Amino acid sequence: MSAPETNPETVLSARGLVKRYGSVTAINGADFDLRAGEVLAVIGDNGAGKSSLIKALTGALTPDEGSISLDGRQVSFRNTLDARAAGIETVYQDLAVIPALDIATNVYLGRELRKPGILGSVFRQLDKKRMRHEAAGHLADLKIGIKSVTQNVETLSGGQRQGVAVVRTAAFGKRVIVMDEPTAALGVRETGMVIELIRKIRDRGIPVVLISHDMPNVFAVADRIHVHRLGRRAAVVDPKHRDMAEVVALMTGALEPTDEEKNGGA
Numbered sequence: 001m002s003a004p005e006t007n008p009e010t011v012l013s014a015r016g017l018v019k020r021y022g023s024v025t026a027i028n029g030a031d032f033d034l035r036a037g038e039v040l041a042v043i044g045d046n047g048a049g050k051s052s053l054i055k056a057l058t059g060a061l062t063p064d065e066g067s068i069s070l071d072g073r074q075v076s077f078r079n080t081l082d083a084r085a086a087g088i089e090t091v092y093q094d095l096a097v098i099p100a101l102d103i104a105t106n107v108y109l110g111r112e113l114r115k116p117g118i119l120g121s122v123f124r125q126l127d128k129k130r131m132r133h134e135a136a137g138h139l140a141d142l143k144i145g146i147k148s149v150t151q152n153v154e155t156l157s158g159g160q161r162q163g164v165a166v167v168r169t170a171a172f173g174k175r176v177i178v179m180d181e182p183t184a185a186l187g188v189r190e191t192g193m194v195i196e197l198i199r200k201i202r203d204r205g206i207p208v209v210l211i212s213h214d215m216p217n218v219f220a221v222a223d224r225i226h227v228h229r230l231g232r233r234a235a236v237v238d239p240k241h242r243d244m245a246e247v248v249a250l251m252t253g254a255l256e257p258t259d260e261e262k263n264g265g266a
């Protein structure tokens, strides 16, 4: 299979992905393109195959067919660690934070910094001071509004917890950040905070894939909208040229996309 054709500004792309589970085809010839500097929303009805597509792009599942490219080079992730090593970080819906641990520890979970020299290399001592200092720097960067990184995550609001999960991702995600329903469990004010956070990450130069059912938020933050239907990309829409009702109609099949939208958008 040949590598997908991509233009230079495409960061992550896929062509012809297929994933079957017995008689169910979860991904049915899906294409995908994430460009540098954008927030790309991925929307679709329940069961359209959004999660399966994202899993394939982040190494959580291996597609039966098709190809994936990162920065123009074909990649083949055996697992999520492979994808992370390549710079693709995912913030999951159920939040990968541990409430009983403090913020700095959560930010460095699984990637703890060790003390320099023999204390770290032989005695495996953690460099808590540096982790706290750097975690505070990352939080300040994204303006999450948390006073101390030594407080436990359980003392935070839902939006702030989401913030910690995002900081954890943004601090390490070098190329791409994927957010799966980041506002699903949040109130209005906190949702606004997360939307602002997504903008900040994009403005720092990391493109964001946002999987969301929340159409107003999608329209508030997305530069382009990938509409997924029946296991494949049905259209890529410019939210400046379509309203919410039209996008919902594209999602359900009530409206036909234009040829340009069908072919991945302008």
Ligand SMILES: Nc1ncnc2c1ncn2[C@@H]1O[C@H](COP(=O)(O)OP(=O)(O)OP(=O)(O)O)[C@@H](O)[C@H]1O
Residues within 6 Å of the ligand: 021, 024, 025, 026, 044, 045, 046, 047, 048, 049, 050, 051, 052, 053
């Ligand atoms: N591990 C699996 N085994 C069997 N079928 C699966 C598996 N994962 C997904 N499917 C099926 O593949 C199809 C697409 O599922 P997927 O979860 O990717 O859709 P989705 O668009 O993310 O849906 P939702 O918005 O409801 O989460 C569904 O019919 C689902 O039942």
